[in-house]
Amino acid sequence: MVRADRFQRDEGVDTKPMNIVVPIKLVPDLVEELEINEDGTDIDREFLTYRINEFDDHALEEALQLKEKHGGSVTVLALESEETDKVLYTALAKGADRAVKVTGLPEGLSSHALARTMGQALSNIDYDLVLVGVQAADDRDGQLGVLLGKTLGIPHLSVVTDIAVEGNTLTLHKEYAGGIMAQFETEPKVVLGIQAARVIPRYAPVSRVRQLMKEAELDEVEASDIDLGSGTSVRRMYTPTRGEGAEMLEGDAEEIASRIADIINEKRS
Amino acid sequence: MSQDILVVVEHLDNVISDVTFELLGKGRELATATGGKLLAAVLTSSAQSLAEKLGVADQVIGVEDPQLQHFNPESYLTALSSVVEKKAPRLVLIANTSMGMDLGASLSVERNLPLVAYAADVEMEGDAAIVTSHLYGGKIYSESVLDADSGIVSILAGSFPAEPGKKDGTPELEILAAPPALSDTRLRFKSLIQPEAGDVDITQEDILVAVGRGIQSEDNLPLAEELAKALGGAVCSSRPIVDNKWLEKNRQVGKSGLKVKPRVYIALGISGAPEHIEGMKDAELIVAINTDETAPIFEHAHYGVTEDLFDIVPALTEKLK
The missing domain is CATH 3.40.50.1220 (TPP-binding domain)
Structure with a gap:
């Protein structure tokens, strides 16, 4: 008896290679302490370290997995900033074919403006599939993937955890609460908000990234006439006041462990 | 524009999600502040059975079509957009969930309405809605000013108690004609997949x-x-x-x-x-x-x-x- 499970399902011989684009957003490294700027309406961006949005890293990995299985290409896109080159060269070192830096825009762009920008950059790229991280920690005005799909006039699906390809048909799993999933089918073009890649995102060897920084070129496109508005303004940004929350336990490991054990035992008794 | 508050009712397998009642409770408060009505938008194949759980709303606006039995980003947007066009609410409250993420941001582009996401609170201050969002993994809070005639707030589940939003009884039910474009979707819903029972619950x-x-x-x-x-x-x-x-x-x-x-x-x-x-x-x-x-x-x-x-x-x- 032949069982058509997902691993066989997408081995179709006539599967068309897809050109996949992964728009990458750089976000502040949340391991560092975030501070508020002088007028209290944004985080202080001066000394921040940025890194790839973790969900975008999953989107890139899923794109590379699809390319390795079915052929095609992977193009990464990111707005210019201090750390952009490193992020884009890292993506090339992982296996992306082309990296495009979008220049001419300020930092801290709204999701709406970022979607317009990425939409404009995509107008000159031949693509079948756009994979983007399902969300980012600073999506104050909505998630990029959905906004980008609407901007491009193509369908979008968020919280995607599984992509299978057969012929020209994509079978997708969208995750709901409680581990329930919905299965959808569609044909390219489509924007997918990736929750998690099928495997843990790969690491790029630092030596390979350095080598590419010397040898490879990043493409550049300049954004023009982007409407930067999002329709809302921030009147205040702040760090929530601490102290009303947990009672903090102090001391050495033994003392703290004893306190916790007492607290739990009291609750259990 | 009206001063009404429109809550988008989220349902899965014909069961209304808890977060919907959280939004309805908050929506009731906001409608009192704006002096408008609390409307609940039900997009489904048959609205009656869901409307019976929505007693807290002043009015249920239904769009019914077999295509709406299960969530589909395209058909749901078409349906919701027609409700928003007809009712022109002051605020649309939508859950910042898997479904709500697809729906809220696309409604924002479709109807050219501002959107504030990751919201944990909304209050009216004069003519403006002030929306508090939890950003950067909850490390930073931001207060956005939503002062356009109409806007969308995408609210994190668990932000408000569900109890104030729960009241049996069917409010006035108004069924809007399903827009013809409803079945014109490129995404096709196939099935719901229940999680496998694991080793532990x-x-x-x-x-x-x-x-x-x-x-x-x-x-x-x-x-x-x-x-x-x-x-x-x-x-x-x-x-x-x-x-x-x-x-x-x-x-x-x-x-x-x-x-x-x-x-x-x-x-x-x-x-x-x-x-x-x-x-x-x-x-x-x-x-x-x-x-x-x-x-x-x-x-x-x-x-x-x-x-x-x-x-x-x-x-x-x-x-x-």
Whole structure:
């Protein structure tokens, strides 16, 4: 008896290679302490370290997995900033074919403006599939993937955890609460908000990234006439006041462990 | 534009999601502040049975079509957009969930309405709605001013109590004609897939030891397992651990995982992003261990420890054995 499970399902011989684009957003490294700027309406961006949005890293990995299985290409896109080159060269070192830096825009762009920008950059790229991280920690005005799909006039699906390809048909799993999933089918073009890649995102060897920084070129496109508005303004940004929350336990490991054990035992008794 | 508040009713398999009642409760308050009506938008194949649960609303606006039996980003947007066009509400409240994310942001582009996401609170101040969002994993709060005639607020589940939004009884039900474009979708819904029953049901456990990114490596999981064993509980986790395939999906607590309410919840190396808090904030006793003293988890925990979990956990396990 032949069982058509997902691993066989997408081995179709006539599967068309897809050109996949992964728009990458750089976000502040949340391991560092975030501070508020002088007028209290944004985080202080001066000394921040940025890194790839973790969900975008999953989107890139899923794109590379699809390319390795079915052929095609992977193009990464990111707005210019201090750390952009490193992020884009890292993506090339992982296996992306082309990296495009979008220049001419300020930092801290709204999701709406970022979607317009990425939409404009995509107008000159031949693509079948756009994979983007399902969300980012600073999506104050909505998630990029959905906004980008609407901007491009193509369908979008968020919280995607599984992509299978057969012929020209994509079978997708969208995750709901409680581990329930919905299965959808569609044909390219489509924007997918990736929750998690099928495997843990790969690491790029630092030596390979350095080598590419010397040898490879990043493409550049300049954004023009982007409407930067999002329709809302921030009147205040702040760090929530601490102290009303947990009672903090102090001391050495033994003392703290004893306190916790007492607290739990009291609750259990 | 009207002063009405429109709540988008989320349902799965013909059951209204809890978050909908949270939004309805808040919507009731906001409608009192604006002097408008509280409207509930029901997009489904048959609105009557869902409308019976929406007694708190002044009016239920239904769009019915077989195509709307299950969520589809395209057909739902077409239907919702027609409701918003017809009713021109002051605010659209939508859940910041898997479905709501697809719907809220696309409605924003479709109808050219401003959107504020990750919202944990909304208040009217004069003519403006002030929306508090939890950003950067809950480490920073922002207050957005929504002062356009109409706008969308995408609200995190668990932000408001559900009780005020629950009232049986069918309000006035108005069915709008289904827009012809409804079945013109390129995405096709195929089926719902229920999760496989795992080895353990964390929603039934009295004691949970939860691990997050701070556990650092899959090799450190036995630390948590031994503590859970000493307590007679089970191990669960935040999303990154499951995305990294260190634990099975049935162990995930939070937005795309499970909602738990154990007697004791020990959070190891969990920062407490809103998506996680949503799944565990009702635990009776929460103890959080995290070296980052600014981690939002400490806002929700009863007891907090900023010492290294790799020192505390073995000592704690030893004492509980």
